Amino acid sequence: MNLVYKALADPTRRKILELLRERDLSAGEIASHFSLAKPTLSGHFSILKAADLIQADKVGTTIIYHLNISVLEESLLSLMNTFNLPSPQSFNSVEDVNE
Numbered sequence: 001m002n003l004v005y006k007a008l009a010d011p012t013r014r015k016i017l018e019l020l021r022e023r024d025l026s027a028g029e030i031a032s033h034f035s036l037a038k039p040t041l042s043g044h045f046s047i048l049k050a051a052d053l054i055q056a057d058k059v060g061t062t063i064i065y066h067l068n069i070s071v072l073e074e075s076l077l078s079l080m081n082t083f084n085l086p087s088p089q090s091f092n093s094v095e096d097v098n099e
Contacts, residue, residue: 004075007051012036013044020054020067027063 007013016030031041045065048054052071057064080087 001075001078003047003051004053004071005079007047007053008075010044010047013048016044016048016065017053017067017072020065021069024064024066027065030065 008017012034015033019025019030019033027041027045031038034041036044045054045056049056053068055066055068057066077087
């Protein structure tokens, strides 16, 4: 679980997850959204993979990244349970969250 929290702590890695939420992307497609050196971006991918938040598949010479949403959901639910927060399904509206 700590690997997931470490991965989510960085805004660049959160942005990568946001991009992958929309669709699977190649490393190059993800890189086009950032002005980072390839080794830096590769380090972010490694941390996300170690946390099992993303998966990488090699298609020919291209690496395609996929979001592993179930790990993210499990981590968030675990965090909510740690602090005895109600599950998202129990909210009827945004106002319920703010109460």
